[in-house]
Amino acid sequence: MKIWNCKTWRDFPIQQHPVYENQEELLLVEQQLRELPPLVFAKESRSLQDLLALASKGKAFLLQGGDCAESFLHFNAVRIRDFFKVIIQMSAILTFAGSCPVIKVGRIAGQFAKPRTSEIETYNGIDFPSYRGDIINDMELDLEKRKPDAKRMLSAYHQSASTLNLLRAFAKGGLADLKEVHQWNLDFVKNNDFGKQYEKLADKITQTLGFMEACGINPQNTPLLKEVDFYTSHEALLLHYEESMVRKDSLSGGYYDCSAHMLWVGERTRAINEAHIEFLRGIKNPVGVKIGANITKDEILKICDILNPNNEAGRLSFIVRMGAKNIEKIFPKLLESLLKEGREIVWSCDPMHGNTIKANNGYKTRDFQSILSEVRSFFAIHKSYGSYAGGVHLEMTGDNVTECIGGSQEITESRLACNYNTQCDPRLNAVQSIELAFLIADLLKDRKID
Structure with a gap:
């Protein structure tokens, strides 16, 4: 195999990638990005890989979630805070039930690019280049603004830096303190049945903390009670940006993509002889690969050979996105055949992308029951083969949106227009996310019994 460097992807065919008219500006932006500080550090990515290695063995669980695509326009501290609150709420639910690290x-501080089914979008008889995420072009229906603009990569970098700064403050500065467990419940969640269920759980945690404090264990002498480790990830789609964020680690000598702790490649861009897999091959971050209903055992093994030739635990995750109707037909035989190969894989479930539908009123949406069904099937299939459901991968938000139908709020197709704010794909709102966390908690509890 050809010796890798951060530019070798340019020698391969590439899908879902913009072509910039102004090449001089592109070169200037890439140079500026190379000179900016890294957004994350190599040691943090190695720590994440160690944790993912535990998830592959059923000794930890991966909770990965966030926006389908981050927005320049809607960027603010309150949205980040509310998203962080929901994630740590879900984490508390899962940890309490599964008695394992979460x-x-x-999907934040870098999730700005999106693959699209078509190169064009037609509105009122006019063809526009498809919106590909704020890092590439503008959502506004303007032919000039829909052209790829390299300067947007700099805006994405600076917004990511600000987001990471705030997330680190939340994770280490008191918001994650278990004593604040009741404060994590967002106001619009509290009166929901699952919000009330969470409050009961929070009461138990508070009682447990009181007992521990009486025994001399408190946040002052045990920082784990008031701090959390929080990692970032995004799809490595725009390789001009990702290449410019590669840095050589002074300790290990390895190359890391310092735009995020973990990167993944999507279903549309995972071809083994194309640019995205070639790029991921050489970076040392933990990496993920989305796999749909058409994947074969041979393809997965070839991906393993390319992305994880040394079979390192925690290095490679496969994110299964087959849909509720397909997973029980396809995944069991695939999993059974792969388990015999002895490959180190973190198996994660993306119950969102395989369950996307179009409502009668034209809105793209997802049925919450289908999401629940795929998660249940994913756990049941792993259990039947003595394997481990290592995590979930969700498109979700802390906002009170109405983008996915169903759930305890009984969101109907007619209500989708009430607060449909996504940049691209429909997301679970906070109530639906908490509801899903309680379901997964029951599944983890069952796994623990075994």
């Missing part, structure tokens, strides 16, 4: 990874 690895918190956000």
